Amino acid sequence: MLNYTENVLPFMNIAHDIKTPLNIINSSIQLIELKLKEGKIIDEEFVLNEQIKILKNSSTKLIKIINDFINNTNIEDFNEINIEECNIVNVVEESTLYFADYLKNKNIQLIFDTSTEEKIIECDVDKIESVIFNLISNAIKFTPKYGKIQVNVYDKVDFVEIVVRDTGIGIPKDKIDKIFQRSIRLDNYCKEIEGSGIGLYIVKTIVDMHNGDIIVNSDIGKGSEFIIKIPAKNGEKENVT
Template sequence: MVLGKTQKTKTERRGDAVGQAQGELILYLKNKTMELEREIQQRKIIEKDLIERESFLKQIVDNTIDTISKINLEGIFQYVTPSHEDILGYAPADLLGKSVFELIHPDDRDALMHQFSEKLLEGGRQSCKIECRYKHAAGHYVWLEAVGKLIYDHEHQPIAVIFCSRDITQHKEDEKALKLAVECDEMKTEFFTNISHELKTPLNVILGSNEIIDMMVRGMGDKTDKEKLVKYTAMIKQNCYRLIRLINNFIDRTKIDSGFIQAERNNYDIVRIVEDITLSVAEYIRNKGVNMIFDTNIEECIMACDPDMIERVMLNLLSNAIKFTPAGGQIYVGISAENGHIHISVKDTGEGIPQEKQDIIFRRFIQGEKTFAKKQEGSGIGLSLVKSLVEMHHGRIILKSEVGKGSEFKIELPVENIEADQVKEKDTYYSTGNIERIHIEFSDIYVK
């Protein structure tokens, strides 16, 4: 006997469908509830993150050294950071609702209005930078540098400006002090130049008168009186030269510091220049009882240099060598070429310079040893000038010295040449026939 399937009634089938629908609905609601819970959880995380970020940003803003303020288009403070109290002496509550123009120095208001209105609102710029003085709560003014940036509403219409400002009062005071120092330095330069020229005028008159006296004396018959007068006129001339040397050094040092002296370089034979200068002072060296040796391993080297400056350098180094080398000593002048450089050496067997003094010997107004001042006169400007003149030729000067054994000044100059189309008109023959310049440079040397 075969049993057939039981047929469900219509009511049962409807119940099954309802049950299935209810199950699906419950599953759907359960899934949606889970999704909602996840979304709520995610929102809580985001909200917590936003709160933490807002707190962090508030801490940054509240503790920033610079001031941050929001000012509407009428110039009214809508927000200020606590740092305003540190810089301007006002608590935030003191500024909210006030006009920024109440704090601005009267002389700076027009500039602020120009930046605020013409450049930001009308000029189409997104930001601007201004410097102006704000009145401190104590009554004085503080310089602030502010960067302003427009902010907009949802319709992209400007509604306010955010300003970030910092105190630049010290910077302004430093600028003012620097400007004053520059002005004072210019005044000092002008004063030294003027006073130096004023001193030179009577000196030239004295020298001219002395030459006339000297000519008259040499024509006198009485030998004894003549020798005395010749001696005294020689002393007058030498000390006039000493004053001229000092004045020239002051003028040149001042001009170099002010940038008024530049090397007039042209292509010359540096070997011949140095040799001619050295030979031109041979008489002084012989009269002092000192032996001189000149040596070079090259016959010629055409390079860019300023002959007047090279002469000044060599005369100064040679006069120092003669001044501090006793009778019976030796002075060596050498020239050599190596690795694209010319090396010039002035070496003596004189007193030498202590090690602790060698680092400062090229500073202005410094002599190698205080005791030297008792033996030899000098302002201490010469070597600082030498160093400056050498550096104007892109070179350097080095000192090697040992007390009791002498000193050596070594000059190193790069062999550079002026291009043919830039060469200035010059004499093809160079001579150091300026006897007066030599007399002036060697005026501190007394020969008994």
């Protein structure tokens, strides 16, 4: 029998995944409304076209998330991983660049860099995408205007290392060991920041499913760094060091 956490986790995951594209859609709508109010839509046709592109991309992402969920209605499906070979560099890059236009509008710099153009590993692509989405979404919540979010991929031969860094407000030292607990909200100490607190729990769950590791480094006022290590061959946790 599945326990309570296993039963509700798929629904928490879908709700959290949906929230990100909805926030992006809402942000674009607000910008378009502002331009309409200022009477600048015609004068700023390029801006309007960019926002339409963002709306289309986010709508497509929403449809994919919902379709994937409908096609995998068995709750136990979330607790299984669909292992396939993939170029993890492409997976991480595409997931990162999804946020590019949104972050540009928020005046937050987004950088993607990799030590290799191709790294073939065995993983569940959809779940790894969810890891990247959740980590970047978390970074966005805590990174102020004119800040920076950087995503790096490193080929470590036996495993791949994915690093998400931000120049946000940082995490208190006494909370770092607790942030992956389902009941802990990262923003409890910063009430004005909105968030469900479930994203990092989902990240840890998925990384564990892949026999990987996650390390967090953070300094208050300077930012945070999340290091994800995923074995190149599924099940080879002993090689992730």
